[in-house]
Amino acid sequence: MAVISRGFTGRGQTSNRLPPGQTLTTGFPVLTAxxxxxxxxxxxxxxxxxxxxxxxxxxxxELRDLPQDSPHTDIHCVTGWSKxxxxxxxxxxxxxxxxxxxxAQFAQAYCHGGYTTNLPLADLRGGQAWIAxxxxxxxxxxxxxxxxxxxxPHLYFWKSAKWVQGIRLLExxxxxxWERAGYHNYGDPWREQRYWND
Amino acid sequence: MPPIDGNAAxxxxxxxxxxxxxxxxxLCAACDQHAPLAEALLYGPAAGTxxxxxxxxxxxxxMIEAPGGIIGAMPxxxxxxxxxxxxx
Ligand SMILES: [Zn+2]
Numbered sequence: 369m370a371v372i373s374r375g376f377t378g379r380g381q382t383s384n385r386l387p388p389g390q391t392l393t394t395g396f397p398v399l400t401a402x403x404x405x406x407x408x409x410x411x412x413x414x415x416x417x418x419x420x421x422x423x424x425x426x427x428x429x430e431l432r433d434l435p436q437d438s439p440h441t442d443i444h445c446v447t448g449w450s451k452x453x454x455x456x457x458x459x460x461x462x463x464x465x466x467x468x469x470x471x472a473q474f475a476q477a478y479c480h481g482g483y484t485t486n487l488p489l490a491d492l493r494g495g496q497a498w499i500a501x502x503x504x505x506x507x508x509x510x511x512x513x514x515x516x517x518x519x520x521p522h523l524y525f526w527k528s529a530k531w532v533q534g535i536r537l538l539e540x541x542x543x544x545x546w547e548r549a550g551y552h553n554y555g556d557p558w559r560e561q562r563y564w565n566d
Numbered sequence: 567m568p569p570i571d572g573n574a575a576x577x578x579x580x581x582x583x584x585x586x587x588x589x590x591x592x593l594c595a596a597c598d599q600h601a602p603l604a605e606a607l608l609y610g611p612a613a614g615t616x617x618x619x620x621x622x623x624x625x626x627x628x629m630i631e632a633p634g635g636i637i638g639a640m641p642x643x644x645x646x647x648x649x650x651x652x653x654x
Contacts, residue, residue: 397611398611399610399611399612399613400609400610400612401609401610401612401613401614401616401628402609402616402618402623402625403569403609403623445613446613447611447613482625526613545625546613546614546630548639548641549614549616549628549630549637549639550614550628550630550632550637550638550639551613551614551630562632563630563632563637564637
């Protein structure tokens with residue numbers, strides 16, 4: 369277990385914002401473990417599937433008609449880079465989850481191309497997670513997960529699933545693609561939870 | 567980004583198995599394709615190495631390079647054979 373060290377290290381302000389073991393980058397590296405799906409917004413939709421089998425689906429137009437948020441946030445990739453002050457636009461999961469009735473404790477995002485990632489449902493609530501469609505004022509490019517990706521910036525960025533298609537709400541936790549393969553099940557950058565037994 | 571082939575994973579495979587594995591033949595759990603790992607498809611860069619079946623796209627194998635070692639998984643291989651020509 370990594371020691372929790374969040375706060376002052378005496379090396380100035382960057383250190384307070386840079387989780388342990390991370391290096392600051394100004395670029396935006398593209399990481400993908402599979403082929404890049406190209407999904408048109410006309411065909412795009414997003415589904416919340418509850419533990420009782422109830423589905424709620426939004427089309428692209430319906431998503432864009434919901435209240436929009438503009439999160440400004442730092443992001444942290446498990447491979448070691450962090451990027452400060454990224455600007456996004458999207459819909460808060462709070463708004464989407466308000467439309468469904470659930471007692472689920474866990475969530476698994478599933479994506480075009482077959483990628484999955486899991487997290488506690490609580491981490492999708494409370495203004496911590498979005499379905500993001502815009503980056504730096506422009507439509508999110510396919511290589512960064514467009515038309516839309518999950519954005520959960522308080523966890524390592526593999527949890528911010530690209531090409532998100534829906535989220536299953538689950539009574540029992542179901543590890544996703546990298547979580548099964550050996551990355552950490554939760555992935556808190558501040559506790560440096562990189563690998564499964566960190 | 568277009569995929570590259572499994573030869574690009576030769577170093578990671580060798581570090582994990584302690585020998586050259588590019589000629590080892592694997593049997594895809596999804597489509598029964600029998601092929602050397604060198605012919606698998608590899609996308610990236612990624613948080614780890616993910617080898618996919620060239621025939622059906624099934625995820626054959628992942629390797630995550632961590633300090634001190636490699637975490638491997640073979641969710642899509644029902645067989646992996648290092649004999650010359652994979653025992654054929
Ligand atoms: Zn196959």
